[in-house]
Amino acid sequence: MDSTLVSQVRQFNRTVTERVGALNERFLGRDRPLGQARLLWEIGKEGRDVRRLRSQLGLDSGYVSRLLRSLQAEGLVTVEPQQDDKRVRNVRLTPAGRAERTLLDRSADDLAASLLQPLTDAQRTRLVTAMGDVERLLTAAIVTITPADPEHPDARHCMQQYAAELDRRFEHGFDTAQSNVARPGELRPPAGLLLVARLHSQPVGCGALKFKPDAPTQIKRMWVDESARGLGVGRRLLYELERHAAVHGTRVLHLETNRSLTAAISMYRSAGYTEVEAFNDEPYAHHWFEKHITPTPHEGL
Amino acid sequence: MDSTLVSQVRQFNRTVTERVGALNERFLGRDRPLGQARLLWEIGKEGRDVRRLRSQLGLDSGYVSRLLRSLQAEGLVTVEPQQDDKRVRNVRLTPAGRAERTLLDRSADDLAASLLQPLTDAQRTRLVTAMGDVERLLTAAIVTITPADPEHPDARHCMQQYAAELDRRFEHGFDTAQSNVARPGELRPPAGLLLVARLHSQPVGCGALKFKPDAPTQIKRMWVDESARGLGVGRRLLYELERHAAVHGTRVLHLETNRSLTAAISMYRSAGYTEVEAFNDEPYAHHWFEKHITPTPHEGL
DNA sequence: TCCATTCTCTGACTTTAGTCAGAGAATGGA
């Protein structure tokens, strides 16, 4: 890895955590421990169940329990069992809790404003733009891409979303029954491979390979969730699929797509796929692409 | 303040501190409290005196003392009185301490690399560029600009640096004696005003006004330290001077400058100053500028 | 109807990160 990049990232980490961290304490931690404040914030106006609070903040169950009790003692929250599963408990803000949360909200606004205040308009715009870029790319960096079984709940979620989106976007909708859609077994080794992209362990994208003896490997089910677009997830999925295909000995990749998926088409083009004659009779396809790759069997094993 | 900007800054603070903070702990805080690690890092290869450590990390003297003793107990540092002032104590790393610091260094590199690793080359470059922007602008945001007495050590430092820089940059050097340089009294209210820009309480720039009865107010001693260029400090100094001048009732501002100071000249132009005939006989000047402003007496009082 | 599992809570801890009020030594200037 380029050491200049690494040292610039380190410099950034130092400066930003120091600067923003210091402000965080000065503004938010004024009369309330940061832990309590974070919890109060995360409960939200609608309330939340304890389990979700815990996983979102990454805290010990005992610790959260204690924090909740201290908030309860101050009359800021109420805790009661969920209707349908009485093991789970729901936390809600009382009116006093909502008022306190609004105060925190104001403090966070003040903090942000204090960072912007000394800057000129032009500088403010540049700062916010750069912050957006950093955020987006840091988010992209924590997206993981791993093989998954087609029957795994995350995989099924992706497939459903995939079909639902095609149905929305195709001129005449999309019906799984009419398409040459792959059955789960075909996307499971050794017949194929399914990759799932996850962000904060939520599935946000997928892509699959279907290996064919003595024929090009097919790319299937490329999908990226609305919320994760613009992070380069599609490109990474494609790249990972190509890598796996190469290990499997693939020389040629095939994929077909619908003309309504313009962003995908231009991504395929820019990733080196060239349009070819129709190589199958998929009813929903308008474009057929192929790419030649270099097999690298057993690499990294 | 534009609430879109504010909420974007908040979003950034949340995402980035969470993400970088989590990594910080996972990589750096593995087998050593973060406080110790920071101290170990800050001591540096050359050693440092305790006073400076304290001020750089912003910690209580008793706390630093205790941290140092725990590092000493592990054989990582030695502490001994300074030669010339035995109240001050110097801290140095032992070979074991240096080894430990190298380990920390490696961890910090790994952390940074782990952020970059999942990204494509293009994304890495964009991330690092955006990080640089954010850092620079956050640094700019904590520069303070306040009036100072011309005899204050920080003010004197600025004046000396100002003269030294002119001497370096002018073709034939710069001699205070030959210039119509203002004496301290002239830059002190009510005759004038001196502003000092500071970063982390170190002086990094200055600018002054000289009020003249029934004549344009003069801008003098505009200087920004090498280390703080590109942060918009000059522009902010100029803006603040104009604001003070307006409050004082000024209608026209005058300033003269040397042709070697090209960056300053273009800043004056872009800030609305127009070149005019020479209005004085300053021997080092090649360009004379003026700007009309609207007086705002007693504003904000 | 069991029984393993899930979810939350409690009690008993620990570690980290400080703060505060001096004490004691050294220094610098009047």
Next chain:
DNA sequence: TCCATTCTCTGACTAAAGTCAGAGAATGGA
């Protein structure tokens, strides 16, 4: 020479942020 100041250290605290090992209630499937 004195005295205020500076610098570091020590003792005596505190608060925050967790960790860990259960206990007890509820649930869901065999």
